[in-house]
Amino acid sequence: MAIKTSSLPLQKTQEAVSKLLVDYLESSIKRESNVLNQYPPEFINEALKTKSFFENGFGSVEALSNFLKTYLIHTNHLHHPGYMGHQVAVPQSLSGIPDWIHGTINNPSSLYEMGPAGAALEGYMIHWMLDQFGWFKGTDYNDFKRYPANGSGFLTHGGSIANLTALSAARAEIAPEAWNEGSPKDIVVMGPDNAHYSILRALSIMGMGKNSYVPVAVDENEIIDTQALELVYKKIQNEGKRVMAVIGNACATATGLFDPLDELADFCEKHHLWFHVDGAHGASAILVPSERHKVKGIERADSLIWDAHKMLRVPALCTAVLFRNQHHQWNCFHQKGSYVFHDSQVVGIDSMPFTIECTKSALGTKLYWSFALEGEQAIRDFIAHSFTQAKELYTLMQNHPDFYCPYPPASNILCFQYKPDILTNQEQLALRYEIINSSPFYITSCEIKGKRYLRVVLLNPLTQLSDFKSLIKAIEVRAEKVIS
Ligand SMILES: Cc1ncc(COP(=O)(O)O)c(C=O)c1O
Helix, strand or coil, X not given: CXXXXXXXXXXXXXXXXXXXXXXXXXXXXXXXXXXXXXXXXXXXXXXXXXXXXXXXXXXXXXXXXXXXXXXXXXXCCCCCCCECCCXXXXXXXXXXXXXXXXXXXXXXXXXXXXXXXXXXXXXXXXXXXXXXXXXXXXXXXXXXXCXXXXXXXXXXXXXXXXXXHHHHHHHHHHCCCHHHHCCCCCEEEEEECXXXXXXXXXXXXXXXXXXXXXXXXXXXXXXXXXXXXXXXXXXXXXXXXXXXXXXEECCCCCCCCCCCHHHHHHHHHHHCCCEEEECCCHHHHHHCCCCHHHHCXXXXXXXXXXXXXXXXXXXXXXXXXXXXXXXXXXXXXXXXXXXCCCCCCCCCCCCCCCCCCCCCCCHHHHHHHXXXXXXXXXXXXXXXXXXXXXXXXXXXXXXXXXXXXXXXXXXCEEEEXXXXXXXXXXXXXXXHHHHHHHCCCECEEEEECCEXXXXXXXXXXXCCHHHHHHHHHHHHHHHHHHCC
C-alpha cells in the first residue's frame, strides 16, 4: 500500500501560510479586531471544521488556508497594542521563524549530534547569560572548554520545569542519597509566602510534599520580610529539620516587585544555605543599567531561573537554568541512559544529562534569534522601555481620583483598583471581564493579601500613552455596568 505523505504542494502551501501570518500581524498591529474574541471550544471546532480535516485531511491549499484564517481569528492577538496581558512575550514579528525551521527539520538539541547548530547556539547564549551575572569568566562565548571557574546552565521548556530542576540540584547537595532512596523527611525550603506555585508543585513532585515549603511572612505589598528570616530558621532548626534552599522572588508574579536579594544572600551565606532566585520574569532587569539595582544580590545565588519567553521577546517556551557553581549542575541527576550518555569524550555539548526532558526543542535557536534580529542592544532597550511604560501608566492613575495603585511599579507589571471604596473584590474581577469581552484591551487580575486587583503586564512596545488614556476611559465606562 502506498503511504500518503504530503499531497499539498510544498512551496505554494508555505507561501500561503506565510502570507496569512503577515496579514495577521499587520491587522493585529493596526487593531483591526479586539485582542481577544472569546467563543466556546465547540463553536471554534465547528468553525474550523476540525472533525472533517482530522478524518480526511485538508486536501487543498485553499482548504488549509481557510482553516488557518479561521484559526487566527480565534487567537489572543498579542501584537495588538491593547494587549497588556499575562507574562507572555509579544515576540518580534519575525520571531516565529526558528519555530518554523525547527518544525521543518526537527532537530532536538538536547543531544548535540541530533541538532548541532541549535546546541551550538544554546551554548553561546548560555555563556552570554552567565556573563550577565559575572558567572562567565572567559573571554569568548564560543569557547566551550570546561573552565572550573565558570558557572553553567542550559535551556529548558519553561519556568516550572526550571524551578523543579534547580530544586533537584539543591536537594542533591544537601541529601545526595535522595536520588536512590527517596527524599529524607527532615528537609524543607524557606521562602516568601507568595512564591510562584511551581515551587510548591516541584516540592510535591520531588516527594517532599508541599508542606515542606515553610513560608516567610511578606509585607503589605507581598515583599518578603527579611526580619522574619532568623525566627523562621530557628523554628525549623528547633523542629530538627534542615533547610534545603531559600527562595527569592525576582520578581513576584502578581505584583512585579522584587525581594531584597542581597539581604537574602547575606542570610544564606551566614547559614551556608542554598540560595535559589526565581527570576522567571524579572532577571531581565540585569540587562538595563538603570534597573539593575533591583536584582542586586542575584549574582550571589546558587541557582537562578530566567524565562526568555517573558521579557526577552522569545515565543514560548524557553527558560534558562543557571548555576553559579558548575559542579551543582553535574551533580543534579545521577541517572544513566547507556544509549545517550557516553562515558568517553564526544564532540559538542549534550544538555540531556541535565534536563528533565530527554528530547527538547531547539531552544537556543529561538533565544539567539530574538537577539540576532535587531542586535543585543534592542532587547535591552525593549526591557527599559517596558519598565518605563509601567511608570507612565502609574503616573496617569496616580493623578486620577478614582484609581488606586498600591505601590509604584518596580518592573513592567502594575496592579490597580478602580474606585476601591465602591467596587467589591468580585466587581473588580467582573470589570476585568467587561474589559476583555467588550473593549480593545486585554488585562489580567490578581490578589494581593486577599484583595482583588486589576493588573497589566506591559510587553508590547507599540502600546502608547494614548492607549493608557483610552484604557482608563474604557474602565470608567465599563465600571458603570458592574456596579450592582
Ligand atoms: C516567578 C515565576 N516563576 C515561575 C513561573 C512559571 O513559569 P512558566 O510559565 O514558564 O512555567 C512564573 C510564571 O509566570 C513566574 O511568574
